[in-house]
Every structure is written in C-alpha cells, then in structure tokens.
Amino acid sequence: xxxxxxxxxxxxxxxxxxxxxxxxxxxxxxxxxxxxxxxxxxxxxxxxxxxxxxxxxxxxxxxxxxxxxxxxxxxxxxxxxxxxxxxxxxxxxxxxxxxxxxxxxxxxxxxxxxxxxxxxxxxxxxxxxxxxxxxxxxxxxxxxxxxxxxxxxxxxxxxxxxxxxxxxxxxxxxxxxxxxxxxxxxxxxxxxxxx
Numbered sequence: 001x002x003x004x005x006x007x008x009x010x011x012x013x014x015x016x017x018x019x020x021x022x023x024x025x026x027x028x029x030x031x032x033x034x035x036x037x038x039x040x041x042x043x044x045x046x047x048x049x050x051x052x053x054x055x056x057x058x059x060x061x062x063x064x065x066x067x068x069x070x071x072x073x074x075x076x077x078x079x080x081x082x083x084x085x086x087x088x089x090x091x092x093x094x095x096x097x098x099x100x101x102x103x104x105x106x107x108x109x110x111x112x113x114x115x116x117x118x119x120x121x122x123x124x125x126x127x128x129x130x131x132x133x134x135x136x137x138x139x140x141x142x143x144x145x146x147x148x149x150x151x152x153x154x155x156x157x158x159x160x161x162x163x164x165x166x167x168x169x170x171x172x173x174x175x176x177x178x179x180x181x182x183x184x185x186x187x188x189x190x191x192x193x194x195x
Contacts, residue, residue: 018042019077020105021113021151023084023095025144032091036063036070042151103138107131109147116150 022038041059063070071088078086078093083101085094095101106114118133137146 015074016077016108017110017113019074019081020108021147024102024105024109024147026095028097029092029094032071032088032093033063033067035093036067036074039070039074043155099139102143103135106134106138106143106147112154113147113150116153117146120149120153121146 018039019035021042022035025038026034037059040062044059075088078084079088083096083104087093096104106117109117114130114134117137118128118130121133121137122128137143140146
C-alpha cells in the first residue's frame with residue numbers, strides 16, 4: 001500500500017513538472033492542443049532520432065486522437081494552478097509570463113533540470129548558485145529556449161544510449177533494416193506534410 005502512495009506521489013509530481021516545463025516554453029496564450037503537444041514532445045526533446053529516422057508528425061499523431069485522455073490526465077492540475085487561467089470550455093489557456101511568474105515556475109522544476117539550466121547559463125568562473133541563475137533566466141526573453149536546451153541535454157544521452165544498445169542487442173543487419181524502415185516512414189510523413 002505504501003508503495004502505491006509513493007508511486008502515485010511521484011507520478012503526480014512528474015505530471016506537474018511536465019506542465020510547468022511546457023508553460024515555460026509556450027507563449028502567454030495558447031490552446032489545450034498546443035500544451036499537450038508540448039508535453040508529449042518533452043521526452044523527444046534532444047532525441048537525435050527525431051532529426052533523422054522519425055516521422056516529424058509523431059508527437060502530433062500521439063496527441064490528436066488522445067485529447068480527451070490528456071484533458072483527463074492534466075485537467076485538475078490546470079484548474080488548481082494559480083498561475084494559469086484555464087478556459088476549459090474554449091480549450092484556451094493563459095499563463096503568467098512575467099519574470100516573477102517564470103521564476104516561480106523555474107523554481108518548481110525538477111532539481112536535475114534546474115541544475116542543467118544552471119550548467120548551460122553559468123559562465124566558467126562565475127559559480128553562481130542555481131537560484132541566482134534561474135532568476136536571471138526568468139528575466140530572459142528566451143527563457144523557454146533555455147528550458148528546452150536543458151531538457152535536450154538530459155534526453156540526448158539517454159537516446160544515444162538506447163540507440164547504441166539497440167544495435168548491439170538486435171545486431172547490425174536488423175538495425176540497418178529497422179533504420180531503413182524508420183527513414184522511409186519519416187520520408188512518407190514529410191511528403192504527406194508538404195502536399
């Protein structure tokens with residue numbers, strides 16, 4: 001029973017963190033679909049396979065048919081968040097993009113992401129603490145881009161490890177066949193998008 005409570009708590013924190021990261025990367029006003037696309041795309045941020053080998057509409061294809069599930073999963077978080085105006089009937093949201101609002105959001109991000117942002121933004125020799133760096137980022141017009149870079153730096157090593165592991169596990173021949181199929185799928189998706 002305690003494990004279920006601990007797991008539920010961790011999952012809730014993860015959902016809230018995903019919403020906060022997405023808020024920081026979105027403009028002041030956006031649609032539910034924009035939010036859900038941003039959230040679903042978090043785990044692909046920095047994944048080199050999205051550059052080569054994946055259908056560019058993969059995240060959109062995940063979100064579009066599952067909007068109701070995303071609403072169910074994130075609805076209460078959005079309604080309870082004091083920094084967002086959630087107009088659920090219209091499917092629109094407005095977020096506080098003031099430096100103070102962004103600083104509050106940055107301070108609630110997972111520690112690993114905060115540290116990654118600090119690593120990106122803290123010039124050599126400065127050795128500022130994380131809170132000082134996040135305060136600076138909150139005042140930066142490119143705050144969302146900095147958050148995206150931090151996420152990419154976390155996701156990239158994992159995606160490279162998974163791909164490398166896949167080559168050794170499946171073998172070179174199967175990996176080449178799989179990669180060829182993925183490239184074909186990416187090309188087909190690109191052609192669909194441009195026509």
